[in-house]
Amino acid sequence: MISKGLRSSAAVAAWLAAGTALANQYNLQPPQSIIAREIYDLHSLIMWIIVGIFVVVFGFMTYAIVMHRKSIGHEASQFHEHVGVEIAWTIIPFIILVLMALPATKTIISMKDTSSPDITIKATGYQWKWGYDYLQEGISFYSTLSTPREQIENQAPKGENYLVEVDNPVVVPVGKKVRVIITANDVIHAWWVPALGIKQDAIPGFVRDTWFKADNPGIYRGQCAELCGKDHGFMPIVVEAVSPEQYASWVAEQKKKMAAAAPDPGKQWTLDELKVQGEKIYAGNCVACHQPTGMGVPGTFPALSGSKIVTGPKDAQVAVVLNGVVKDGKPTPMAAFGKQLSDVEIAAVITYTRNNWANKAGDMVTPAEVKAARK
Amino acid sequence: MEAAHAHHGHGDHAHHPYGIMRWITTTNHKDIGTLYLVFSLTMFFIGGLLAMGIRLELLEPGMQFWRPEFFNQLTSMHGLIMVFGAIMPAFVGFANWQVPMMIGAPDMAFARMNNWSFWLLPVGATLLVASFFVPGGATAAGWTIYAPLSTQMGPGMDLAIFALHIMGASSIMGSINIITTILNMRAPGMTLMKMPLFVWTWLITAYLLIAVMPVLAGAVTMLLTDRHFGTNFFNAAGGGDPVLFQHVFWFFGHPEVYIMILPGFGIVSQVVPTFSRKPLFGYSSMVYATASIAILSFIVWAHHMFTVGMPAVAQLFFMYATMLIAVPTGVKVFNWIATMWKGSLTFETPMLFACGFIFVFSMGGFTGLVLAITPVDIQLQDTYYVVAHFHYVLVAGSLFALFAGVYFWIPKWTGHMYDELLGKWHFWLSMIFFNITFFPMHFTGLAGLPRRVPDYNMQFADFNFISSIGSFGFGLSQLILVYVVVKCIRGAGEKVSDKVWEGAHGLEWTLPSPPPYHTFETPPVVK
Numbered sequence: 001m002i003s004k005g006l007r008s009s010a011a012v013a014a015w016l017a018a019g020t021a022l023a024n025q026y027n028l029q030p031p032q033s034i035i036a037r038e039i040y041d042l043h044s045l046i047m048w049i050i051v052g053i054f055v056v057v058f059g060f061m062t063y064a065i066v067m068h069r070k071s072i073g074h075e076a077s078q079f080h081e082h083v084g085v086e087i088a089w090t091i092i093p094f095i096i097l098v099l100m101a102l103p104a105t106k107t108i109i110s111m112k113d114t115s116s117p118d119i120t121i122k123a124t125g126y127q128w129k130w131g132y133d134y135l136q137e138g139i140s141f142y143s144t145l146s147t148p149r150e151q152i153e154n155q156a157p158k159g160e161n162y163l164v165e166v167d168n169p170v171v172v173p174v175g176k177k178v179r180v181i182i183t184a185n186d187v188i189h190a191w192w193v194p195a196l197g198i199k200q201d202a203i204p205g206f207v208r209d210t211w212f213k214a215d216n217p218g219i220y221r222g223q224c225a226e227l228c229g230k231d232h233g234f235m236p237i238v239v240e241a242v243s244p245e246q247y248a249s250w251v252a253e254q255k256k257k258m259a260a261a262a263p264d265p266g267k268q269w270t271l272d273e274l275k276v277q278g279e280k281i282y283a284g285n286c287v288a289c290h291q292p293t294g295m296g297v298p299g300t301f302p303a304l305s306g307s308k309i310v311t312g313p314k315d316a317q318v319a320v321v322l323n324g325v326v327k328d329g330k331p332t333p334m335a336a337f338g339k340q341l342s343d344v345e346i347a348a349v350i351t352y353t354r355n356n357w358a359n360k361a362g363d364m365v366t367p368a369e370v371k372a373a374r375k
Numbered sequence: 376m377e378a379a380h381a382h383h384g385h386g387d388h389a390h391h392p393y394g395i396m397r398w399i400t401t402t403n404h405k406d407i408g409t410l411y412l413v414f415s416l417t418m419f420f421i422g423g424l425l426a427m428g429i430r431l432e433l434l435e436p437g438m439q440f441w442r443p444e445f446f447n448q449l450t451s452m453h454g455l456i457m458v459f460g461a462i463m464p465a466f467v468g469f470a471n472w473q474v475p476m477m478i479g480a481p482d483m484a485f486a487r488m489n490n491w492s493f494w495l496l497p498v499g500a501t502l503l504v505a506s507f508f509v510p511g512g513a514t515a516a517g518w519t520i521y522a523p524l525s526t527q528m529g530p531g532m533d534l535a536i537f538a539l540h541i542m543g544a545s546s547i548m549g550s551i552n553i554i555t556t557i558l559n560m561r562a563p564g565m566t567l568m569k570m571p572l573f574v575w576t577w578l579i580t581a582y583l584l585i586a587v588m589p590v591l592a593g594a595v596t597m598l599l600t601d602r603h604f605g606t607n608f609f610n611a612a613g614g615g616d617p618v619l620f621q622h623v624f625w626f627f628g629h630p631e632v633y634i635m636i637l638p639g640f641g642i643v644s645q646v647v648p649t650f651s652r653k654p655l656f657g658y659s660s661m662v663y664a665t666a667s668i669a670i671l672s673f674i675v676w677a678h679h680m681f682t683v684g685m686p687a688v689a690q691l692f693f694m695y696a697t698m699l700i701a702v703p704t705g706v707k708v709f710n711w712i713a714t715m716w717k718g719s720l721t722f723e724t725p726m727l728f729a730c731g732f733i734f735v736f737s738m739g740g741f742t743g744l745v746l747a748i749t750p751v752d753i754q755l756q757d758t759y760y761v762v763a764h765f766h767y768v769l770v771a772g773s774l775f776a777l778f779a780g781v782y783f784w785i786p787k788w789t790g791h792m793y794d795e796l797l798g799k800w801h802f803w804l805s806m807i808f809f810n811i812t813f814f815p816m817h818f819t820g821l822a823g824l825p826r827r828v829p830d831y832n833m834q835f836a837d838f839n840f841i842s843s844i845g846s847f848g849f850g851l852s853q854l855i856l857v858y859v860v861v862k863c864i865r866g867a868g869e870k871v872s873d874k875v876w877e878g879a880h881g882l883e884w885t886l887p888s889p890p891p892y893h894t895f896e897t898p899p900v901v902k
């Protein structure tokens with residue numbers, strides 16, 4: 001008896017789980033903030049109104065199609081206006097619209113209220129990754145797609161979070177009001193986390209803001225929502241909501257990490273050390289355009305393998321990586337990495353490109369040289 | 376066309392060159408209408424091919440066929456070609472054929488300009504298609520070519536800008552022609568409020584075109600100078616504003632949406648009464664509703680931009696204005712259904728497409744209402760929900776209305792009845808495959824799939840697979856249309872009477888089928 005009861009409740013639980021999984025596929029994601037909840041409810045309300053109108057309007061149409069056919073001998077009447085009906089079907093929709101607009105107005109006003117936040121995070125869109133700065137805590141990092149290329153190119157099975165996983169997620173405390181200041185570095189992107197109910201375009205040269213307060217601990221995933229070039233589909237957003245205590249320890253850890261990451265100016269790097277380091281930087285920042293083969297994409301992104309700049313004098317290449325490429329006064333997709341990468345990272349990635357593929361320069365660029373070139 | 380022409384060429388003073396020169400030099404509204412329709416059908420298939428390229432990549436998760444940058448070229452060019460190459464010219468083709476015959480005019484007002492406005496189109500289209508073959512390929516900034524992404528593009532972008540200039544000039548000339556014809560060349564007794572609704576909707580559409588095509592030209596010219604001549608309209612570093620581009624673009628773009636649907640409303644308003652054997656219900660309210668939609672279309676543009684971060688007051692204004700459009704649009708749908716009510720209905724292919732139009736267009740209208748609600752739109756903007764929404768109004772709306780118009784008038788144009796059985800197959804296959812393709816996109820959009828991405832999480836795999844299969848079916852079904860049309864033009868199919876349809880009313884049905892090369896040289900009198 002007991003086992004039977006257990007089995008059936010397990011079956012019910014499985015069915016419920018399947019039901020929610022299905023709901024996630026057919027509807028907005030389960031809301032995790034007050035704004036997301038209001039949006040969810042607004043959408044449900046309007047869906048029901050629409051279903052009601054649909055049934056009435058197409059009920060009439062279907063009735064006419066079935067009952068008023070010539071083939072069953074229906075004769076046409078010749079009426080062609082009716083003032084009362086026409087006024088009614090102008091006024092009634094108007095009243096329904098007013099009823100829909102009222103709750104929406106309330107939500108718009110609360111969405112816009114970014115005052116008195118507990119934490120302020122600046123999110124910057126880059127082609128194609130996100131940069132985050134915790135303004136009070138002084139933490140800064142970049143967040144790039146962590147799905148391996150083999151999965152994208154169908155050489156490895158795809159993971160559960162395929163294309164919606166990053167190396168460094170945004171960590172926030174549960175129940176605190178987080179203001180997100182959003183901007184971009186190159187073109188327009190959009191910072192979107194569906195479960196938290198926020199989407200805001202990131203506009204280069206302008207700053208916009210929005211806010212959220214996560215209800216529950218969890219990992220919330222979103223993607224860039226504004227076409228921003230080639231890898232628009234490959235710059236996800238991951239927000240991890242944790243308890244305030246966990247958040248405090250995460251902040252402390254990040255600060256320690258940042259202090260440790262500050263380069264030891266005395267360190268003497270060898271070519272091999274730089275190459276190993278550089279390969280990682282290349283995979284995170286360069287590979288999307290210049291390709292793993294270093295061959296680029298003909299006509300769009302130049303090859304590095306055999307390139308005149310990469311095989312030529314070091315300072316020219318350092319300048320390109322630091323300052324980007326500007327053509328006719330306009331920035332090109334070759335961004336300025338000077339602000340994004342440290343001296344060590346730039347030295348490493350340049351050393352890597354000079355000594356990989358067909359390039360056999362055999363020399364290395366040291367962090368000190370990069371530092372000097374910055375001035 | 377040649378066969379049909381040879382047939383009716385006797386005794387109607389058709390002095391014109393033969394062969395290719397007939398089409399290049401023609402100033403005849405019927406010839407030019409045919410050219411527009413053939414051109415738009417060609418572009419429809421090119422645009423459709425690009426769409427299938429998109430769906431091929433999206434068939435399964437992972438990158439299989441294209442590189443992401445080429446995928447973006449496909450989505451961008453699919454949009455540009457369908458909007459500027461297929462839908463808009465098709466409606467102008469209908470206007471050319473039908474407006475003079477429906478108002479009792481001998482031809483369009485500016486016959487030579489009419490020739491010129493058509494022949495600009497193949498030039499623009501060639502630039503668009505050729506842009507795939509320049510270094511860097513076609514523009515990949517979306518059909519909305521938002522700056523500053525579009526300033527990054529290669530020479531393909533410049534070709535697209537020139538194409539938009541040229542096609543815009545063509546549209547403006549076409550509109551001037553249509554307005555002048557309608558206002559000055561109506562037969563005696565045909566007052567404005569006696570005009571067929573198709574003529575009314577085109578009159579209003581032509582005003583919209585004249586108002587907004589120059590705005591688009593301005594936007595793309597600013598883009599061009601930003602790209603090449605050192606201006607900074609859309610570059611914040613130089614004192615410009617990227618959002619300015621969106622405001623200017625959508626000030627064009629929203630009326631453009633109605634430019635692509637209002638003549639469709641007109642066609643449906645001709646077809647539904649004919650096959651209901653009953654006059655159109657609420658004629659004057661139809662006219663006022665069309666005018667209201669046109670006027671409102673100028674004050675709703677920023678609903679495409681709810682996520683740029685406008686002040687709350689602006690969001691509220693654009694939300695209320697957008698919701699208001701539901702009222703006149705609803706009036707139209709109610710009027711069509713009231714026209715069918717207590718009629719004596721038959722369901723030949725034009726009526727099937729018109730009913731299909733009412734059904735699917737209303738679905739697009741419903742999702743439009745959902746998207747009008749700013750907070751919900753912020754969640755759904757730039758997702759597949761929006762893709763579903765605008766394909767419901769544009770494919771199932773504009774395109775189905777165009778199909779209804781083709782089946783409705785092609786017996787008149789060619790003198791031969793189309794193949795009814797194949798027409799019905801075309802309707803049902805289009806209807807079913809259309810919904811298989813686009814209905815699941817509502818779900819993926821709600822669940823969080825952004826648009827314009829070449830790859831997606833496994834969670835969206837099933838629906839994308841279904842959509843892709845549906846799109847291949849939809850694309851292939853359109854070959855039926857080509858077969859039916861070619862068959863009609865070649866004179867297969869039984870000969871039709873002047874009136875063609877039992878319930879037909881209007882001047883074009885008083886003419887022989889096919890109509891002689893020149894018609895209404897002496898204006899008819901409308902009582």
